Amino acid sequence: MQLSQVLDVVEALHRAAEHPDVTDITRYGRDSEPGGQSPGGVRVWYRSGSSLMLWGAVPPRDAKPVPLPDEMPPLRLRAARGLVFAHQLLDVARPEQFSGWELCRQSGCEVPVAAALRVTARDGSVVYLRGTSACGQGAEPEQDPYPEYQIPEGVHARHSGR
Template identity: 75%
Template sequence: MQLSQALDVIEALHRAAEHPDVTDITRYGRDTAPGGQSPAGVRIWYRSGSSTMLWGEVPHREAAPVPLPGEMPPPKLRAARGLMFAHHLLDFAQPDVFKSWELCSQPGTVVPVAAALRITARDGDVIYLRGTSACGPGGAGGEPEEDQYPDYHIPEGVREWHLKVNALSAGRA
């Protein structure tokens, strides 16, 4: 599986999720594989003006699985929150193109929750999406301390998107 294919799934799931805090979702970078000069990823913009970037990085052999926390990190921890939300979307949609996904650490990096989302595709390829964030005009201090949308639930449309993609893929095979 190519990085661009994994990013297509991540982008589509975020769009289908219709989270009320998200104002825009964009793709960036030209690399088709991790480790190039123009890292490819998905950037999610929030009402505060900050963003989370999930971008392809060369997988680390020493990366260790990190248990999924019971609660979503606060908005001021956008990178951790973005990785965990992407994990929740994958859990909900269960895309057939992926065999598994897990949050993981990165050697030499200390971050809350996790540094990346490791995705193993059905073909055995491993996609390692690193999570980073950029603050809005007020910096991390401009982020809400608490979730502004505590009643948000992933809509059934995320699962329906997945079913439509599977049906289309089966029809082309």
């Protein structure tokens, strides 16, 4: 499976999720393979002006799976929060093109929660998505402004063929 196909699914899931904190979702980058000068990715913009980029990365050396945290990381950790949210979207949608997905960490690399989201396609290919965040003009809210948000059932129906 190509990076662009994984990004198509990730972008569609973020759009279908209709999260009230999201103001825009865009695609960027020209590279269809990880490791180039302009890696392909999906950028999610938030009301605070900050953004999350989920982009195709070269597989980290000795990547080890890490469990999904019990709680969503705080807003100030947008990259970690974005990786967890993408994992949750995949858990709900269960896209038939993918056989699995997991958060992973690289030995010796200290990051909150995870370094990447490893997506395994049904054809056996693997794509790693890294999360990077950029802050906006102001600070992130201390408290989640949408604590009651739930991923809509339509996310599952749209990607399972129902």
